[in-house]
Amino acid sequence: MSKRAEAEQWLRSIVRQHIGANIRRFTWATWLAEVRHNALGGVTYLLPCEGKVVDANDSFTLVKTGANSFCLVLSELLSQPVAIGDKVSLKFYKLRRFDGTAADGSEDPSTDGVRTISLTGAETLFPVKWEDRYLGINEKYAAAYRTIQNRYLRDLIVQCEKMRVDGGLRRVVNILTDANPADLDFIDPPDAESGSTPPGIQLRVTTGKFAGTVEIYYDVADDYYGLKLLPAGGDAQPVVLTDICFDELGEVLLDTIDDRSWAKVDVTVLKAASKRAKTTRSVVLSATEVPDAS
Known part of the structure; x- marks a missing residue:
């Protein structure tokens, strides 16, 4: 079984413990340092998120980012250990240029109040040019x-x-x-x-x-x-x-x-869990007890 399939299986088995009884659907993002594609076939990268660590097993850590949304991370990729109950900020891999700025232009200074950002297809280019070389959002440099x-x-x-x-x-x-x-x-x-x-x-x-x-x-x-x-x-x-x-x-x-x-996830603990907080134990539910997911 692939790591991605293993992660999804684990999440489906324990998610009922972490959502309200009236919630029938949930969404999640996964960081395994593996490629994912969007509906257009482009490679996607996870956006930063914040949430509460609500569950973990020997391989994965689950962060709840909303009432019915989660981020599941391969634990070995966390930049520091976290505890269940911690409120954390997570920052994921992003393509960068040689000067360290984001390749999608999101960290570029604005010009006349306008900033151009590549929403899909961002790529890193060497800071070089020649006739007919396409530089895209790097053209301004x-x-x-x-x-x-x-x-x-x-x-x-x-x-x-x-x-x-x-x-x-x-x-x-x-x-x-x-x-x-x-x-x-x-x-x-x-x-x-x-x-x-x-x-x-x-x-x-x-x-x-x-x-x-x-x-x-x-x-x-x-x-x-x-x-x-x-x-x-x-x-x-x-x-x-x-x-x-x-x-x-x-x-x-x-x-x-x-x-x-x-590949490491940049973890910042925004608020540490109470020392009295008890570690959640993952309980496997039957498939019929798990809500539909998207």
């Missing part, structure tokens, strides 16, 4: 973006922006933006010099798995990508991985630098 000349580097950038990882929840570029990036730079030689000076992307990252400089480059002669990892500090030797197919780049980056800290 185009003047500050670096112009890229090398056609191989352009292809590398676009592939990093489009190739999906984590089942589609993120893209390759988000592995970098979620790794506390700094000093983003580009190796952009003339096309004719690409053989002697491989075009690439270079930046510093800091994660629980790797801290140091990462360089993704394109080997024109062999038609493969390569990855150089230079650990920060000391006399550590760089690690060089070669012969990486374009569709393997995401998995290689996940294996080498991604610590999955991005």
Whole structure:
């Protein structure tokens, strides 16, 4: 049974304890660090919410956010432990740019009182430009973006922006933006010099798995990508991985630098439970006792 199916089964089995007798329908959101799609087929990300922790088992924590609405979270993804009865605020993963701002434009400053937000299809782009490159809501920053000349580097950038990882929840570029990036730079030689000076992307990252400089480059002669990892500090030797197919780049980056800290739910305890509050025990109900859900 998948984690999602397990979560839904558990919720249906205990939800009657946490809704009024006159409520026949309930809604819920689930955070398992897995991709979800909306009715239009787009990837959706959970909005922040507040509520009261009302139940938990060995795997999941249930937060009641309204009279008939809940948020169910994989407990291991909570940034800190919570107790039943705590009032909490939850903030979930959001696509971000390299400067840390939200990729959907929701944190951008307004212009003449107007802010443009991408409600669906938000994506992270490198802060670069070239002729006919579509920047969407990032267009207002185009003047500050670096112009890229090398056609191989352009292809590398676009592939990093489009190739999906984590089942589609993120893209390759988000592995970098979620790794506390700094000093983003580009190796952009003339096309004719690409053989002697491989075009690439270079930046510093800091994660629980790797801290140091990462360089993704394109080997024109062999038609493969390569990855150089230079650990920060000391006399550590760089690690060089070669012969990486374009569709393997995401998995290689996940294996080498991604610590999955991005998947954690940012928990703030707004009001701790009373010390006299008793822990709720989950009681499994029969299917006939569970209200319809949506």
